[in-house]
Amino acid sequence: xxxxxxxxxxxxxxxxxxxxxxxxxxxxxxxxxxxxxxxxxxxxxxxxxxxxxxxxxxxxxxxxxxxxxxxxxxxxxxxxxxxxxxxxxxxxxxxxxxxxxxxxxxxxxxxxxxxxxxxxxxxxxxxxxxxxxxxxxxxxxxxxxxxxxxxxxxxxxxxxxxxxxxxxxxxxxxxxxxxxxxxxxxxxxxxxxxxxxxxxxxxxxxxxxxxxxxxxxxxxxxxxxxxxxxxxxxxxxxxxxxxxxxxxxxxxxxxxxxxxxxxxxxxxxxxxxxxxxxxxxxxxxxxxxxxxxxxxxxxxxxxxxxxxxxxxxxxxxxxxxxxxxxxxxxxxxxxxxxxxxxxxxxxxxxxxxxxxxxxxxxxxxxxxxxxxxxxxxxxxxxxxxxxxxxxxxxxxxxxxxxxxxxxxxxxxxxxxxxxxxxxxxxxxxxxxxxxxxxxxxxxxx
Amino acid sequence: xxxxxxxxxxxxxxxxxxxxxxxxxxxxxxxxxxxxxxxxxxxxxxxxxxxxxxxxxxxxxxxxxxxxxxxxxxxxxxxxxxxxxxxxxxxxxxxxxxxxxxxxxxxxxxxxxxxxxxxxxxxxxxxxxxxxxxxxxxxxxxxxxxxxxxxxxxxxxxxxxxxxxxxxxxxxxxxxxxxxxxxxxxxxxxxxxxxxxxxxxxxxxxxxxxxxxxxxxxxxxxxxxxxxxxxxxxxxxxxxxxxxxxxxxxxxxxxxxxxxxxxxxxxxxxxxxxxxxxxxxxxxxxxxxx
Amino acid sequence: xxxxxxxxxxxxxxxxxxxxxxxxxxxxxxxxxxxxxxxxxxxxxxxxxxxxxxxxxxxxxxxxxxxxxxxxxxxxxxxxxxxxxxxxxxxxxxxxxxxxxxxxxxxxxxxxxxxxxxxxxxxxxxxxxxxxxxxxxxxxxxxxxxxxxxxxxxxxxxxxxxxxxxxxxxxxxxxxxxxxxxxxxxxxxxxxxxxxxxxxxxxxxxxxxxxxxxxxxxxxxxxxxxxxxxxxxxxxxxxxxxxxxxxxxxxxxxxxxxxx
Numbered sequence: 001x002x003x004x005x006x007x008x009x010x011x012x013x014x015x016x017x018x019x020x021x022x023x024x025x026x027x028x029x030x031x032x033x034x035x036x037x038x039x040x041x042x043x044x045x046x047x048x049x050x051x052x053x054x055x056x057x058x059x060x061x062x063x064x065x066x067x068x069x070x071x072x073x074x075x076x077x078x079x080x081x082x083x084x085x086x087x088x089x090x091x092x093x094x095x096x097x098x099x100x101x102x103x104x105x106x107x108x109x110x111x112x113x114x115x116x117x118x119x120x121x122x123x124x125x126x127x128x129x130x131x132x133x134x135x136x137x138x139x140x141x142x143x144x145x146x147x148x149x150x151x152x153x154x155x156x157x158x159x160x161x162x163x164x165x166x167x168x169x170x171x172x173x174x175x176x177x178x179x180x181x182x183x184x185x186x187x188x189x190x191x192x193x194x195x196x197x198x199x200x201x202x203x204x205x206x207x208x209x210x211x212x213x214x215x216x217x218x219x220x221x222x223x224x225x226x227x228x229x230x231x232x233x234x235x236x237x238x239x240x241x242x243x244x245x246x247x248x249x250x251x252x253x254x255x256x257x258x259x260x261x262x263x264x265x266x267x268x269x270x271x272x273x274x275x276x277x278x279x280x281x282x283x284x285x286x287x288x289x290x291x292x293x294x295x296x297x298x299x300x301x302x303x304x305x306x307x308x309x310x311x312x313x314x315x316x317x318x319x320x321x322x323x324x325x326x327x328x329x330x331x332x333x334x335x336x337x338x339x340x341x342x343x344x345x346x347x348x349x350x351x352x353x354x355x356x357x358x359x360x361x362x363x364x365x366x367x368x369x370x371x372x373x374x375x376x377x378x379x380x381x382x383x384x385x386x387x388x389x390x391x392x393x394x395x396x397x398x399x400x401x402x403x404x405x406x407x408x409x410x411x412x413x414x415x416x417x418x419x420x421x422x423x424x425x426x427x428x429x430x431x432x433x434x435x436x437x438x439x440x441x442x443x444x445x
Numbered sequence: 446x447x448x449x450x451x452x453x454x455x456x457x458x459x460x461x462x463x464x465x466x467x468x469x470x471x472x473x474x475x476x477x478x479x480x481x482x483x484x485x486x487x488x489x490x491x492x493x494x495x496x497x498x499x500x501x502x503x504x505x506x507x508x509x510x511x512x513x514x515x516x517x518x519x520x521x522x523x524x525x526x527x528x529x530x531x532x533x534x535x536x537x538x539x540x541x542x543x544x545x546x547x548x549x550x551x552x553x554x555x556x557x558x559x560x561x562x563x564x565x566x567x568x569x570x571x572x573x574x575x576x577x578x579x580x581x582x583x584x585x586x587x588x589x590x591x592x593x594x595x596x597x598x599x600x601x602x603x604x605x606x607x608x609x610x611x612x613x614x615x616x617x618x619x620x621x622x623x624x625x626x627x628x629x630x631x632x633x634x635x636x637x638x639x640x641x642x643x644x645x646x647x648x649x650x651x652x653x654x655x656x657x658x659x660x661x662x663x664x665x666x667x668x669x670x671x672x673x674x675x676x677x678x679x680x681x682x683x684x685x686x687x688x689x690x691x692x693x694x695x696x697x698x699x700x701x702x703x704x705x706x707x708x709x710x711x712x713x714x715x716x717x718x719x720x721x722x723x724x725x726x727x728x729x730x731x732x733x734x735x
Numbered sequence: 736x737x738x739x740x741x742x743x744x745x746x747x748x749x750x751x752x753x754x755x756x757x758x759x760x761x762x763x764x765x766x767x768x769x770x771x772x773x774x775x776x777x778x779x780x781x782x783x784x785x786x787x788x789x790x791x792x793x794x795x796x797x798x799x800x801x802x803x804x805x806x807x808x809x810x811x812x813x814x815x816x817x818x819x820x821x822x823x824x825x826x827x828x829x830x831x832x833x834x835x836x837x838x839x840x841x842x843x844x845x846x847x848x849x850x851x852x853x854x855x856x857x858x859x860x861x862x863x864x865x866x867x868x869x870x871x872x873x874x875x876x877x878x879x880x881x882x883x884x885x886x887x888x889x890x891x892x893x894x895x896x897x898x899x900x901x902x903x904x905x906x907x908x909x910x911x912x913x914x915x916x917x918x919x920x921x922x923x924x925x926x927x928x929x930x931x932x933x934x935x936x937x938x939x940x941x942x943x944x945x946x947x948x949x950x951x952x953x954x955x956x957x958x959x960x961x962x963x964x965x966x967x968x969x970x971x972x973x974x975x976x977x978x979x980x981x982x983x984x985x986x987x988x989x990x991x992x993x994x995x
Contacts, residue, residue: 092695098697102697103853105856123478270565273585404695411674412679420585444698451826454867458829461841461864461867462836462841465841469841469844525738533736549970550927551929604988611985656835659837660837686839690839703843713836
């Protein structure tokens with residue numbers, strides 16, 4: 001799960017976006033070899049077959065897998081509709097989408113970043129899916145919200161109706177480098193390991209002489225919420241009207257990040273500026289990395305690397321975060337019923353190809369999913385139970401109005417001061433709490 | 446007949462400048478996000494501005510940049526121009542080298558300088574390390590972000606230099622000869638002849654420099670993109686134009702953004718007025734006694 | 736002189752970084768002359784996004800803007816230079832004053848105007864304003880026109896020529912250098928423009944090179960060799976234009992800056 005230094009928003013989004021690209025570089029080398037790559041699926045001779053546009057942040061021409069998926073759906077539905085992909089670049093995706101919705105030329109259904117569904121729905125730009133889903137429940141597993149992991153739906157239900165459904169749910173797991181563990185004479189992480197054991201391991205794995213670090217923490221990644229939750233903290237009170245960042249539980253999570261800085265088990269921020277942090281793990285310069293289940297980390301460049309995963313360490317409880325992205329339908333789509341069908345076809349197809357599907361039934365079939373870079377083309381058996389377990393105890397961020405400001409406060413008040421060493425955890429938490437409370441009163445300020 | 450010829454400009458002025466300016470005033474008194482119709486809210490946007498810490502921050506960042514970049518750029522540009530004016534061999538070559546960076550695309554320049562100013566792998570810090578100076582973290586820490594931009598701007602001062610050069614070449618040689626006859630040294634020549642004679646050029650550059658600092662956008666946007674907030678660590682790169690852009694296009698708060706635009710207009714007008722007024726004191730136009 | 740050498744270092748570093756193999760980027764101390772020099776990086780960088788399309792878009796916009804600027808500014812300049820009419824000086828000063836108005840102020844209302852016209856996601860907002868005369872260019876050309884001896888016009892007048900003939904057959908041909916200066920400045924401005932394309936162009940197929948470059952960096956955010964390669968290529972046309980038209984740039988500045 002790579003992150004441009006400090007870009008939390010892009011972090012949460014970019015994770016899977018960039019992952020979906022599966023490192024465009026390797027796609028490029030794939031392209032070179034793969035002569036049968038067709039350009040983005042072009043609509044066949046349109047004999048009044050409705051063309052449904054599908055907006056995403058994936059450059060289709062670079063993703064033969066996605067193109068194949070789309071061609072199959074279009075083939076299965078020939079004569080009824082044709083789905084045409086539309087690409088909007090990931091940076092500024094939601095803003096561009098907003099402008100397009102305002103101008104009336106947004107696609108019929110489109111990717112939405114987690115947390116933004118509510119603001120789009122508030123502007124009456126999204127189709128309320130529930131009535132259509134009701135009708136199609138028997139036909140599609142994807143049409144029944146009950147089939148989804150509850151955490152993945154956190155951002156989608158507004159006023160009792162669903163306005164979007166997730167197409168991917170990646171729990172965060174701890175990737176680690178078994179060779180470095182062996183070299184440091186450490187036992188491999190177990191399913192029940194704690195942050196205390198983690199810190200101890202990380203210390204042993206940090207060897208300044210070799211420019212090797214035990215762990216990596218950047219501004220925005222891994223998310224602070226994960227640490228806070230694992231100590232029982234919630235950031236806000238249950239009603240979401242007040243921030244609680246200075247509560248003892250929350251503070252423990254924030255202090256965990258500070259400990260990483262003080263113990264020097266993470267690379268200094270200056271050294272990770274402008275580079276791909278997950279690459280450092282892949283190169284063996286960092287021994288552990290909290291990433292999304294889809295990251296895989298099976299290869300680096302063109303050669304295979306040996307990595308393993310463990311569930312996230314426990315604090316007072318075992319909870320991890322997840323990366324969720326949704327697809328929503330344009331409120332102004334012509335022929336909504338048909339569009340929703342196409343939409344569900346895509347969701348179902350994705351559930352067969354993405355790690356991990358947010359739909360329980362499909363998630364159980366995780367081992368059948370084809371993963372290009374994995375050894376043997378499938379997720380190693382050892383990883384599957386870890387991923388499935390993690391999905392069960394994964395939690396999503398609380399969707400807020402104007403997520404951008406929420407992320408900004410985190411960046412400015414928590415990540416940057418603590419990671420750059422300019423503030424203590426407590427002082428940072430206090431400032432963040434004040435700012436969050438102001439933000440709650442006035443989200444658009 | 447004359448009106449006919451200038452009519453394109455008049456039309457353009459009304460449609461693209463005056464009209465929008467007035468419309469902007471009206472929009473600034475509404476809440477408008479393009480998706481629903483505007484709601485009239487009177488002067489609330491302006492009231493909100495006063496309590497908006499990011500508004501003040503953006504003014505601070507922009508002023509800080511202007512206060513550093515404008516004098517430094519002008520002085521360095523002047524010094525370079527004077528050096529080039531000394532009838533050096535290959536003068537055109539040097540002039541080319543100094544002027545070229547000013548014409549390159551700001552986006553590409555930003556990419557280059559992000560990399561040059563990288564705290565760990567950038568060549569500027571390597572250079573500072575070799576000569577034993579401390580290495581600031583540039584765009585990584587709030588205090589050194591604006592200085593990072595200022596350094597970038599020094600590379601791009603070619604236009605000022607060329608303008609100064611032109612002004613210097615217009616200084617009549619007789620004045621220098623007269624000064625030499627009076628026994629003036631180098632510094633005196635500079636202070637009493639060069640400076641007054643180029644003061645109109647200096648004045649022009651100063652005004653344009655101030656306007657430029659307040660319109661500074663592309664580099665701030667591109668470099669800000671690499672940070673969590675989109676505007677530098679702790680918003681230390683939140684230039685006024687960038688803030689306006691964010692309000693208008695990231696949040697679709699068209700009303701508030703228009704208010705910000707008007708505030709900018711007033712500020713720049715005020716500053717320009719100050720410079721214009723003060724110009725009577727120090728700008729010398731041929732024909733007056735110095 | 737040493738200073739000019741310093742000024743050139745960034746460009747040298749640009750090329751040096753552009754041809755670096757990926758494993759030589761994040762090393763300390765830096766590698767100045769990479770072995771092997773991967774000139775292939777240029778090809779990889781430029782083919783991973785439709786830079787060809789971007790280049791065509793940018794070229795189209797730049798050419799149209801230049802044509803618009805040159806002709807409309809010359810047209811308006813003729814009006815200011817050759818005629819006396821009430822309010823001429825006032826209007827001229829107003830025109831100059833617009834140079835001091837930061838564009839940001841007009842950003843929102845202009846955007847809303849184009850939005851209502853349905854011109855968002857088209858090239859129109861970027862091109863149309865260029866056909867209405869631009870203050871700086873008008874000023875530049877007017878200065879030039881004022882230096883054309885009035886006898887030429889009077890002679891033509893007596894011969895029965897109309898204003899348009901005088902303008903197009905006498906003034907325009909005589910002002911080739913000023914017009915070229917305007918053309919070059921205008922082309923450069925359009926090529927480098929970022930804010931306009933950023934807010935008006937939403938579809939990737941309409942992107943200009945500058946927007947394409949930021950998108951490229953967003954995807955390849957740690958592949959500095961490719962980013963530098965792409966940046967270098969995007970800078971190249973400006974460098975070429977500069978070397979060819981250097982004296983026009985300088986002349987243009989001479990004609991305007993000193994009269995500030």
